[in-house]
Amino acid sequence: xxxxxxxIFSLLMLAFxxxxxxxxxxxxCAMCLVMSFVALAAVFVTLDAYFIAVVQxxxxxxxxxxxxxFIIMLLDLREEKRRRVRLSAWVGGGIVVGGFLSALTxxxxxxxxxxxxxxxxxxPMANDVALVGFALFRNFNLPFQIIxxxxxxxTVGVVLLSKKELK
Amino acid sequence: xxxxxxxxxVSGLLFAIGLGGVLLRRNILIIFMGxxxxxxxxxxxxxxxxxxxxxxxxxxxxxxxxxVFFIITVAAAxxxxxxxxxxxxxxxxxxxxxxxxxxxxx
Numbered sequence: 028x029x030x031x032x033x034x035i036f037s038l039l040m041l042a043f044x045x046x047x048x049x050x051x052x053x054x055x056c057a058m059c060l061v062m063s064f065v066a067l068a069a070v071f072v073t074l075d076a077y078f079i080a081v082v083q084x085x086x087x088x089x090x091x092x093x094x095x096x097f098i099i100m101l102l103d104l105r106e107e108k109r110r111r112v113r114l115s116a117w118v119g120g121g122i123v124v125g126g127f128l129s130a131l132t133x134x135x136x137x138x139x140x141x142x143x144x145x146x147x148x149x150x151p152m153a154n155d156v157a158l159v160g161f162a163l164f165r166n167f168n169l170p171f172q173i174i175x176x177x178x179x180x181x182t183v184g185v186v187l188l189s190k191k192e193l194k
Numbered sequence: 195x196x197x198x199x200x201x202x203x204v205s206g207l208l209f210a211i212g213l214g215g216v217l218l219r220r221n222i223l224i225i226f227m228g229x230x231x232x233x234x235x236x237x238x239x240x241x242x243x244x245x246x247x248x249x250x251x252x253x254x255x256x257x258x259x260x261x262v263f264f265i266i267t268v269a270a271a272x273x274x275x276x277x278x279x280x281x282x283x284x285x286x287x288x289x290x291x292x293x294x295x296x297x298x299x300x
Contacts, residue, residue, distance in 0.1 A: 033196040037204040048215035074245040091273045098277045120217035131206040162256040174267050181271035188278040
């Protein structure tokens, strides 16, 4: 049952991810990316990471993709005109991606210890959000504050970048 | 039951798709979406490692999930800044096609 759910959602995720890089209309690319993120959230649920799954849907599928769609519509991007594809670029990209995939299969097949079945959590109904919160505010409090400053810096930077004339 | 290898293979495939998008597409917004796919592949493998590496009391190792939380935050900030740069670029050049952006090309 778990394996079936995992397979369905990971196949959906990979199919929509392929849609992102294969479709020509930027709006359909963005919608495919939304669906891919939602399917990834479902895969997170099969890993019992409920909080991360909810954050994935809220932040990625919600906020980030709305920003993407706003920009696509603001710039009024149409379907890309078919340009002459550069064969060298495709061959180079294919070689890099293929090399990465072959290295990945070598690494995964060489490690027998990876073939472990998911261990059982001691408290299956454990409060996931509370536990992530404990880890976040006890062990990672300083990085958490720094992340807050980073978000502020990004906000100020975006406001500055969007000004018509930089003075 | 899916094993750790299943999750790592899916994560690697997702990363490869994102890398292919970054290398092969010529629209700068689609390249940006490929970057997001690669970040999500890293998130997936981190959550899988966190789930499969139980602590002594039988709870998942939440350090991995906290790292994913930080990655999502940084990615959101990165998207905001990157899209602002793309809008500024579009204002200056009226294009999002990377082959038309060759001012710095030697």
